[in-house]
Amino acid sequence: MIELRHIGFSYGKTRILSDVSLEARAGECVAILGNNGAGKSTLITCINRIRQPEKGEILVDGRPVRRMGRRELAQNVAYVAQKNELSQTTVLDCVLLGRRPYMKWGISSEDLEKCLAMLRRVGMERFQLRNLSEMSGGELQKVMLARALVQEPKVLLLDEPTSSLDPKNQYEMMALVRELAHERHITVLVVIHDLNLAMRYCDRFFFLKDGKGYCYGDSQVVTSQVIQDVYGICGHVAEIDGKKIVVIGSV
Amino acid sequence: MKKIPKVPLSEKSGRLYHRYIRRKWLILLALAALAMAAGLASLRAGSSGLTLKEILAALAGKGTKQSSAIVWNVRMPRVASALAVGAALAMCGCIMQNVLRNPLASASTLGVSQGASFGAAVSIICIGAGTQINAGSGAAASLTITHPGLVTLCAFCGGITTTILILCLSRLKGATPSSMVLAGVAVSSLFSGGTTLVQYFADDVMVATVVYWTFGNLGRAGWGEIGLIAILTLAAFVFFFLHRWNYNALESGMHTAKSLGVPVSFLVPASMAICALVTSVSVAFVGCISFIGLIAPHIMRRLVGNDFRFLIPATTLCGSILLLSSDIACRVLIPPVVLPIGALTSFLGAPLFLYLIMRRGSIK
Numbered sequence: 001m002i003e004l005r006h007i008g009f010s011y012g013k014t015r016i017l018s019d020v021s022l023e024a025r026a027g028e029c030v031a032i033l034g035n036n037g038a039g040k041s042t043l044i045t046c047i048n049r050i051r052q053p054e055k056g057e058i059l060v061d062g063r064p065v066r067r068m069g070r071r072e073l074a075q076n077v078a079y080v081a082q083k084n085e086l087s088q089t090t091v092l093d094c095v096l097l098g099r100r101p102y103m104k105w106g107i108s109s110e111d112l113e114k115c116l117a118m119l120r121r122v123g124m125e126r127f128q129l130r131n132l133s134e135m136s137g138g139e140l141q142k143v144m145l146a147r148a149l150v151q152e153p154k155v156l157l158l159d160e161p162t163s164s165l166d167p168k169n170q171y172e173m174m175a176l177v178r179e180l181a182h183e184r185h186i187t188v189l190v191v192i193h194d195l196n197l198a199m200r201y202c203d204r205f206f207f208l209k210d211g212k213g214y215c216y217g218d219s220q221v222v223t224s225q226v227i228q229d230v231y232g233i234c235g236h237v238a239e240i241d242g243k244k245i246v247v248i249g250s251v
Numbered sequence: 252m253k254k255i256p257k258v259p260l261s262e263k264s265g266r267l268y269h270r271y272i273r274r275k276w277l278i279l280l281a282l283a284a285l286a287m288a289a290g291l292a293s294l295r296a297g298s299s300g301l302t303l304k305e306i307l308a309a310l311a312g313k314g315t316k317q318s319s320a321i322v323w324n325v326r327m328p329r330v331a332s333a334l335a336v337g338a339a340l341a342m343c344g345c346i347m348q349n350v351l352r353n354p355l356a357s358a359s360t361l362g363v364s365q366g367a368s369f370g371a372a373v374s375i376i377c378i379g380a381g382t383q384i385n386a387g388s389g390a391a392a393s394l395t396i397t398h399p400g401l402v403t404l405c406a407f408c409g410g411i412t413t414t415i416l417i418l419c420l421s422r423l424k425g426a427t428p429s430s431m432v433l434a435g436v437a438v439s440s441l442f443s444g445g446t447t448l449v450q451y452f453a454d455d456v457m458v459a460t461v462v463y464w465t466f467g468n469l470g471r472a473g474w475g476e477i478g479l480i481a482i483l484t485l486a487a488f489v490f491f492f493l494h495r496w497n498y499n500a501l502e503s504g505m506h507t508a509k510s511l512g513v514p515v516s517f518l519v520p521a522s523m524a525i526c527a528l529v530t531s532v533s534v535a536f537v538g539c540i541s542f543i544g545l546i547a548p549h550i551m552r553r554l555v556g557n558d559f560r561f562l563i564p565a566t567t568l569c570g571s572i573l574l575l576s577s578d579i580a581c582r583v584l585i586p587p588v589v590l591p592i593g594a595l596t597s598f599l600g601a602p603l604f605l606y607l608i609m610r611r612g613s614i615k
Contacts, residue, residue, distance in 0.1 A: 070509075070512040083504075094503070097500050100512060103496060116268075
């Protein structure tokens with residue numbers, strides 16, 4: 001479970017986030033939505049202290065993250081960046097990095113077993129010795145997800161995990177994230193732009209507007225009015241075969 | 252969260268991984284053997300005509316007085332110097348390329364070499380660590396540095412001042428890798444200009460002496476100096492090797508590294524400071540030796556990949572091998588003239604570097 005209380009953050013004199021509060025339970029998948037520059041990525045990087053929030057408190061299972069050491073924080077909160085810098089390394093070596101918060105001298109056979117098990121779970125075991133630079137976008141995101149999950153986190157932060165993927169891979173990726181979140185009781189906060197993808201795979205929706213929380217709740221909060229207010233576009237929420245979809249109208 | 256279930260390694264996965272690791276260990280063993288072979292070849296290279304048997308006997312303390320004197324007093328310091336300095340420059344180049352996120356980072360990028368050269372120029376021209384003209388032919392033969400200790404001290408001060416300046420400048424707006432590289436370019440340009448200005452007001456003999464110092468000379472360091480370089484290199488190796496997984500994490504970017512629990516704000520400046528200290532000491536004792544720190548990590552990346560568990564020891568061994576080989580070439584190409592090592596490493600390194608770029612399209 002994660003709780004954000006009145007988070008504030010600025011870059012110099014420019015205020016990016018002010019008074020942002022949010023609460024999510026274990027196993028829940030929360031979509032962080034909003035326009036470019038609304039502060040979505042900044043918000044999730046404040047959670048694992050890549051950026052230090054000026055105000056507010058972040059709690060994971062009731063424990064403030066500012067009191068956690070780096071290792072402890074990495075054991076509780078995992079993160080997949082929007083852009084992955086690819087080094088000349090193999091898939092398995094990349095996933096092994098996820099065990100870094102647990103390492104003492106080096107990797108143990110247990111670490112290796114957990115990484116291989118996770119690669120098998122995301123369907124990437126056969127690529128274990130392949131170089132990262134030889135992987136497709138979809139495969140790469142699955143590897144990064146596996147690396148984050150071997151951290152055995154309570155909270156998983158995903159910054160636009162589908163932005164560079166084709167529609168098939170976008171749906172596969174989000175389905176996998178949702179499945180794993182439910183299976184392992186991880187709270188997932190995912191920054192995402194595609195409203196339909198979010199509607200299909202996320203449990204709750206948090207809209208950010210100009211650095212402030214605009215609204216938060218289940219799919220009921222996604223309305224034409226909210227889309228108009230947050231994105232400045234006309235959108236209609238329709239229901240087809242029991243599934244809600246957003247149809248974008250005019251700008 | 253629910254713990255990942257412990258699944259026993261499938262036989263195939265385990266076998267594949269262990270084969271992959273064994274291959275890297277074999278490369279490290281081959282490099283160690285190559286370094287030893289290069290060391291022996293370097294002991295043998297020269298005009299005295301010692302055989303391998305005589306060299307081994309001298310090394311074991313059973314050689315003749317003459318062979319023991321040649322091996323222990325003349326050639327061994329040179330070999331030890333090449334081993335230690337090559338290892339230091341290559342290892343530091345490898346770490347600097349990682350923490351600065353720049354494949355062209357080396358002691359020169361940091362400005363250490365330029366700072367050391369400026370220090371040497373000031374000591375020779377302004378303080379009077381000066382020169383005397385000896386009998387003999389050729390510029391190198393006629394020039395001698397009268398106070399080598401003073402030149403070394405000033406060169407070290409120049410090198411370390413550069414680093415302190417870079418670290419302070421980059422701290423003003425937060426120590427990001429790009430700000431460090433830019434600060435390095437600015438400071439090295441400042442010192443290069445300083446060296447030119449100092450030389451402008453000096454007479455031709457002094458200018459020639461400064462140039463001679465910058466050529467680099469492995470025979471310049473005595474056992475005490477070699478010991479100091481070796482101890483510092485070993486200590487730096489231990490520090491870097493302990494952080495090998497952190498460097499692996501840094502390869503994925505600063506944000507990812509932070510999210511994996513890497514103390515980035517400590518590791519980056521600490522690694523830079525250690526690299527600067529080790530390279531400053533090396534440059535101060537043997538002069539400017541280019542390209543080893545740049546090229547050794549790139550060669551080894553192609554052999555062992557970007558895994559710092561293997562890249563750090565492989566690059567360290569590769570640096571020693573490259574410098575030993577270059578030193579052998581310096582002594583045997585135009586005997587009895589010993590060519591300047593700094594010039595030769597650049598001469599051999601530049602085409603090799605270009606070849607690596609052309610082969611893969613880009614340096615990663």
